[in-house]
Amino acid sequence: MSKRAFDPETDRIVTVTLDPNTITSVDPDEVHEWRIATYDLVDSNKFYPARVSAKGPYALHLSIIGNHVVLDVRDPVNFSPIAAHYLSLTPFRGLIRDYFRIRESYYEAIRSASTFQIEAVDMGRRGLHNQAAELLIERLDNKLVMDLETARRLFTLICAIQPYAARVAEKDSELPTILFVCSMNSVRSPIAAALARKHFPGRLIARSAGVRSGKADHFVHEVMEEIGIDMSVHTPHTMDELMASHFDLVITLAEDAKKAVLDRGLEAGQMLYWNVPDPSEIEGRRETVLAAYRDLREDLDARLLKTLPQFLVDAGQDV
Numbered sequence: 001m002s003k004r005a006f007d008p009e010t011d012r013i014v015t016v017t018l019d020p021n022t023i024t025s026v027d028p029d030e031v032h033e034w035r036i037a038t039y040d041l042v043d044s045n046k047f048y049p050a051r052v053s054a055k056g057p058y059a060l061h062l063s064i065i066g067n068h069v070v071l072d073v074r075d076p077v078n079f080s081p082i083a084a085h086y087l088s089l090t091p092f093r094g095l096i097r098d099y100f101r102i103r104e105s106y107y108e109a110i111r112s113a114s115t116f117q118i119e120a121v122d123m124g125r126r127g128l129h130n131q132a133a134e135l136l137i138e139r140l141d142n143k144l145v146m147d148l149e150t151a152r153r154l155f156t157l158i159c160a161i162q163p164y165a166a167r168v169a170e171k172d173s174e175l176p177t178i179l180f181v182c183s184m185n186s187v188r189s190p191i192a193a194a195l196a197r198k199h200f201p202g203r204l205i206a207r208s209a210g211v212r213s214g215k216a217d218h219f220v221h222e223v224m225e226e227i228g229i230d231m232s233v234h235t236p237h238t239m240d241e242l243m244a245s246h247f248d249l250v251i252t253l254a255e256d257a258k259k260a261v262l263d264r265g266l267e268a269g270q271m272l273y274w275n276v277p278d279p280s281e282i283e284g285r286r287e288t289v290l291a292a293y294r295d296l297r298e299d300l301d302a303r304l305l306k307t308l309p310q311f312l313v314d315a316g317q318d319v
Contacts, residue, residue, distance in 0.1 A: 003145055006046040010056035013045050013150075014076050015216070016157070017235040019063030020197060021205055023161045035230070037157040045150040049073045049083040050142050058082065061235045062161065069158055071144060072235075078213045079236045085143045087136075089162065092155075095132045099159045102128055129155060176315035177205045178308075179247040179266070181257040184214025185236040187280050187293075188253040191220060192300045194229050199304060203312055207247075209239045211260040217280060223293045239264060249311055254278070270311070274303060 016038045041060075048056055059076040062069060068086040075082060089096070102125050133151035140146075146154070178196060182188035189208035196206040214236040224231040239260060246267040251274060252258040258273050276299055279292035 003050075006048070006147065007056075008046075011046055011048040012057050013042060013047050013060045014057040015059045016042055017059065017061045017232070018161060019061065019070075020194065020234070021207065022063045022065060033160045034157070035232075037153070037160040041150070041153040041157055045153065046147040047150050048145050050145050052083050054082045059235070062157070064162060069162070071140075073144070074235065077215060079215070080213055081241070083144075085140065087139060089158075091135060091139065092132065092158070095128065095135070095155075096159055096162065098128055099132070099155075175203065175205050176248040176312065177244065177246075178207070178249045178251065178311075179242075179268075180206065180208040180251050180253060181210070181239065181261055182208075182253040183211050183256055183278070185210030185238065186214035186217045187220055187278060188276055188296065188300070189257075190231065190234050190236075191224065191297055192251065192253065192304065194224060194231060194234075195297075195301050195304050196308060198227075198229055200308060200312065204308070204315075207242070207244075209237050209242055211239060211254075211256050213238050219279070219289060219293045223290065223297050226294075227297070242266075248315060272307070274300075276300065 018034065047058065047060075049058070054075070057076055059074040059079060061072040061074055061079075063072065064070070065086070067089050069089060070084060070086055072084040073082045074080060129152045130148070132155040133148050136151040136155055137146065137148070178193075180189035180192040180196075185208055189210065193206040193208040196204060216232075216234065216236065220234075221231045245265075248269040249272070250261055250266060250268040250270075251272045252261055253274050253276050255275075261268075261271070276296060277292075279289065279296050282289050282292040
């Protein structure tokens with residue numbers, strides 16, 4: 001298949017999100033590294049999925065499943081799926097090891113203020129990135145199309161996230177599973193899932209979904225950033241995208257979510273319905289709206305801290 005010229009208006013990634021269940025870290029320095037790599041990729045790139053009719057620009061959602069990085073291309077407005085490809089990390093193992101080795105050498109050169117050493121390490125770093133980028137383009141041939149500079153930046157992001165992958169697949173994990181469901185997976189359910197992961201790291205698997213597709217909500221980003229949770233990595237998902245059909249606990253946060261869960265026939269060890277308001281329906285000044293989002297955050301936080309410790313004890317988890 002011949003490659004066409006890149007259209008600067010449509011052939012580009014405008015947002016990158018990460019799966020919080022397969023890419024896990026509570027270290028601010030690690031999250032900062034992801035953010036820099038994400039910013040660099042979004043800031044300048046040429047990219048489009050091959051063999052699809054959907055036009056860009058695009059959102060790119062990354063997760064790690066086993067030994068593969070999943071490159072999930074979506075619509076940036078409603079996050080509906082466009083194309084997804086599994087990229088094996090095996091051919092990149094040596095390059096990823098060299099990336100971290102050269103990175104440490106670069107930091108050491110900066111600390112020692114040796115201009116010659118910095119230039120030598122920087123030359124090696126550029127050569128490594130070019131080699132990795134060429135391999136990335138080759139492995140994604142006829143799947144995802146990008147230029148060399150975009151491939152370099154994507155490789156950097158892959159390096160930044162892969163050391164923090166949860167290598168055990170959810171279906172093989174013995175951790176208790178929780179599903180939070182709201183109307184559009186934009187506000188209530190992602191906040192609840194993020195708070196559950198924050199309070200009980202490594203104790204549970206928390207997923208969230210919506211009855212229908214929603215959009216990223218920047219008020220959510222703002223109020224969760226206040227408590228140190230980066231929600232810019234969240235991609236709204238619908239219930240149709242759920243891989244599992246059984247969860248140990250399902251918590252619905254909207255009336256239509258309660259009905260949708262029952263209609264879908266999801267299996268749940270326990271099911272709860274929390275009647276919590278949707279702050280996105282609040283009108284008024286910015287501070288009024290933000291206050292409503294903060295109230296939701298604190299309400300969900302209190303409910304989770306009251307409910308989940310006993311749930312985890314019943315599931316055989318130490319709290």
